[in-house]
Amino acid sequence: MAHTMNEVAKLAKVSPATVSRVLSKSPYISADTANRVMAAVEKLNYHRNVHARRLAIGKSDLFGLVISEIANPFFAEIIRGFQAAAWDRGFDVLLLNTEYDDKRTEAVVQKLVENSVRGVAIITSSLQDSVISTLTNKGIGVVTCNPVPADRLVSTVTIDYKRGLVQAIEHVASLGHRRAAVIAGPQTNRTASTIKQALVEGLRQRGLDPDPVTHSDYHFDAGASAVQAILSAKHAPTVIFCGSDLIAMGAIIALEEAGIDVPKDVSILGIDDIPFSFLVRPALTTIRVPREQLGETAFAALDKMLKLKRQRGAEYVVETELVVRKSTSPERKFALRQKATLLAQHDVET
Amino acid sequence: MAHTMNEVAKLAKVSPATVSRVLSKSPYISADTANRVMAAVEKLNYHRNVHARRLAIGKSDLFGLVISEIANPFFAEIIRGFQAAAWDRGFDVLLLNTEYDDKRTEAVVQKLVENSVRGVAIITSSLQDSVISTLTNKGIGVVTCNPVPADRLVSTVTIDYKRGLVQAIEHVASLGHRRAAVIAGPQTNRTASTIKQALVEGLRQRGLDPDPVTHSDYHFDAGASAVQAILSAKHAPTVIFCGSDLIAMGAIIALEEAGIDVPKDVSILGIDDIPFSFLVRPALTTIRVPREQLGETAFAALDKMLKLKRQRGAEYVVETELVVRKSTSPERKFALRQKATLLAQHDVET
DNA sequence: CTGAAAGCGCTTACAG
DNA sequence: CTGAAAGCGCTTACAG
Numbered sequence: 001m002a003h004t005m006n007e008v009a010k011l012a013k014v015s016p017a018t019v020s021r022v023l024s025k026s027p028y029i030s031a032d033t034a035n036r037v038m039a040a041v042e043k044l045n046y047h048r049n050v051h052a053r054r055l056a057i058g059k060s061d062l063f064g065l066v067i068s069e070i071a072n073p074f075f076a077e078i079i080r081g082f083q084a085a086a087w088d089r090g091f092d093v094l095l096l097n098t099e100y101d102d103k104r105t106e107a108v109v110q111k112l113v114e115n116s117v118r119g120v121a122i123i124t125s126s127l128q129d130s131v132i133s134t135l136t137n138k139g140i141g142v143v144t145c146n147p148v149p150a151d152r153l154v155s156t157v158t159i160d161y162k163r164g165l166v167q168a169i170e171h172v173a174s175l176g177h178r179r180a181a182v183i184a185g186p187q188t189n190r191t192a193s194t195i196k197q198a199l200v201e202g203l204r205q206r207g208l209d210p211d212p213v214t215h216s217d218y219h220f221d222a223g224a225s226a227v228q229a230i231l232s233a234k235h236a237p238t239v240i241f242c243g244s245d246l247i248a249m250g251a252i253i254a255l256e257e258a259g260i261d262v263p264k265d266v267s268i269l270g271i272d273d274i275p276f277s278f279l280v281r282p283a284l285t286t287i288r289v290p291r292e293q294l295g296e297t298a299f300a301a302l303d304k305m306l307k308l309k310r311q312r313g314a315e316y317v318v319e320t321e322l323v324v325r326k327s328t329s330p331e332r333k334f335a336l337r338q339k340a341t342l343l344a345q346h347d348v349e350t
Numbered sequence: 351m352a353h354t355m356n357e358v359a360k361l362a363k364v365s366p367a368t369v370s371r372v373l374s375k376s377p378y379i380s381a382d383t384a385n386r387v388m389a390a391v392e393k394l395n396y397h398r399n400v401h402a403r404r405l406a407i408g409k410s411d412l413f414g415l416v417i418s419e420i421a422n423p424f425f426a427e428i429i430r431g432f433q434a435a436a437w438d439r440g441f442d443v444l445l446l447n448t449e450y451d452d453k454r455t456e457a458v459v460q461k462l463v464e465n466s467v468r469g470v471a472i473i474t475s476s477l478q479d480s481v482i483s484t485l486t487n488k489g490i491g492v493v494t495c496n497p498v499p500a501d502r503l504v505s506t507v508t509i510d511y512k513r514g515l516v517q518a519i520e521h522v523a524s525l526g527h528r529r530a531a532v533i534a535g536p537q538t539n540r541t542a543s544t545i546k547q548a549l550v551e552g553l554r555q556r557g558l559d560p561d562p563v564t565h566s567d568y569h570f571d572a573g574a575s576a577v578q579a580i581l582s583a584k585h586a587p588t589v590i591f592c593g594s595d596l597i598a599m600g601a602i603i604a605l606e607e608a609g610i611d612v613p614k615d616v617s618i619l620g621i622d623d624i625p626f627s628f629l630v631r632p633a634l635t636t637i638r639v640p641r642e643q644l645g646e647t648a649f650a651a652l653d654k655m656l657k658l659k660r661q662r663g664a665e666y667v668v669e670t671e672l673v674v675r676k677s678t679s680p681e682r683k684f685a686l687r688q689k690a691t692l693l694a695q696h697d698v699e700t
Numbered sequence: 701c702t703g704a705a706a707g708c709g710c711t712t713a714c715a716g
Numbered sequence: 717c718t719g720a721a722a723g724c725g726c727t728t729a730c731a732g
Binding site: 354355356366367370371374398399400401402403404405406407408 | 711
């Protein structure tokens with residue numbers, strides 16, 4: 001169906017080798033020949049077959065990106081950053097998601113190898129660390145967000161939550177809060193544990209020993225039910241640190257439905273700064289994870305490592321940051337409301 | 351670096367052809383041979399090179415999916431549905447996003463052809479209808495969400511907004527609203543225009559002639575600023591239909607900041623039911639677009655069409671539906687609040 | 701600056 | 717049930 005290089009060659013009256021050279025922008029091609037070839041290419045609307053190309057080249061122009069859930073907004077900007085960086089350098093991205101399914105996870109590794117990707121960024125802990133050596137043994141570069149030591153063909157890019165957490169604790173302490181609680185992410189999750197520890201320690205050092213410290217999964221409902229435990233505690237906290245924005249939103253809504261005023265009675269902090277979290281009301285103060293930058297850094301790490309003679313990996317870190325958001329104050333709202341009501345009445349009368 | 355079929359053949363003491371047959375699950379292979387081959391495959395941890403495979407087969411096992419923005423949550427579930435359907439049938443997905451950039455859009459078409467995808471779903475209007483023939487001329491099946499006539503190798507899957515809009519209008523009318531306004535999506539957008547027209551007509555028929563009818567782009571800020579125009583109108587509306595959930599959220603927040611009580615003073619309706627829209631407070635009533643289903647349907651349409659002898663396309667429609675969400679009533683909130691306050695005081699005293 | 705030829709790693713009629 | 721051989725559409729030393 002589609003045209004081949006041979007047809008282009010015939011039309012341009014050159015050899016296929018020459019067509020290939022023109023298309024690959026090789027130097028040492030006379031302008032005249034190049035023009036003839038390009039004319040033929042355009043006339044036939046010819047496109048090279050990448051499969052043949054990749055086979056001949058011996059390696060592909062593909063990089064893999066492995067995430068867990070495609071529909072999780074946490075990953076959207078990571079994909080975007082990674083992909084943009086790859087495209088910029090003329091590479092394509094093979095996006096693979098495990099959906100936390102074992103069969104799929106296996107298939108993901110297979111696809112990475114089959115497609116002879118040059119490198120892969122693994123931004124999920126649903127791939128065991130053991131697959132790393134499976135990949136590097138085949139010469140595939142790996143960058144992972146898991147805390148493994150850098151090695152030949154292995155780099156890491158991790159998220160440093162400390163900075164954002166410290167800022168958050170300072171912020172809360174300076175606001176005069178005295179009683180804190182924590183709703184951490186799932187107990188089985190490495191990142192969630194790290195964050196929980198850092199939070200508990202940090203708060204303690206500031207004299208804000210958190211209580212209770214509960215767990216939940218990363219989802220909305222869990223945030224809501226964790227709030228129940230907190231509400232029934234002896235001393236109600238005035239601030240609740242949540243392990244993710246979704247947990248925080250669940251908590252906010254559960255609190256409001258219980259008649260607790262957020263942030264007047266209790267303040268809520270999230271983590272992630274997920275898309276649209278700025279739309280949440282009452283406003284959600286959160287710790288921003290620079291996801292697009294994470295994606296870009298992951299690609300840059302791969303690209304750089306693969307160009308090294310020894311292909312030695314390196315360790316990269318992206319920093320988090322507190323984002324303080326304030327709702328309009330109730331007083332101001334009330335004043336505005338009066339005015340609006342007057343206006344509305346006026347409307348009706350005219 | 352990676353092993354080849356030849357090495358496997360040697361190890362298993364068979365010909366490469368036999369290895370290929372075993373791996374492709376061809377019948378007519380003795381169990382004994384198959385076992386020897388599989389043992390060799392496992393021993394070497396061998397994976398076929400897909401590029402060689404695709405070249406030999408003459409077609410790829412790839413389907414394209416073209417969207418505009420990877421970070422737009424509207425697309426996340428579409429991707430998910432499409433991808434799941436493709437994986438189920440053993441196909442891979444090449445995800446391409448235009449990001450509304452002309453150069454990228456051009457590159458997208460090129461990549462589709464280069465990769466000799468079997469078919470492509472175009473779920474964005476940033477690709478001109480003219481590229482459809484470019485693709486079908488190369489034997490690539492196309493399914494688009496644009497309202498083009500079905501043809502050889504061309505199917506459509508469109509979103510029927512009518513049903514959801516009619517339900518929404520009924521709902522609003524039955525609630526006794528008398529004055530409506532509309533903040534439609536961008537004037538240049540085909541879908542937005544269709545929706546606007548349907549809304550205006552539908553409301554008129556119900557005696558709810560909307561006024562004003564304004565435009566905005568699909569983003570949050572636009573929703574907020576559009577509200578200004580509405581607030582300064584002579585007769586304030588009691589219900590505002592928004593062209594998307596994001597517009598609606600912008601409107602809600604702008605209204606609240608202006609001291610207008612949503613939904614007491616004015617009700618807001620969105621469209622899309624984007625992820626997490628159920629978390630918005632005050633609760634957002636919206637029209638659900640079945641995005642995951644849209645993705646699945648798009649793939650199924652391609653798959654079916656390509657299996658037809660004549661490869662004639664068909665037209666598919668997915669239906670929208672009103673989703674009514676209610677905030678906790680202010681009265682109930684107040685009652686709960688009293689109770690919580692009492693509890694809190696009790697805490698402090700103990 | 702250009703061409704003839706080998707080779708990339710598979711698949712699949714064709715023959716047996 | 718299995719093998720030898722041709723071919724998929726490119727690229728790239730090698731030679732000129």
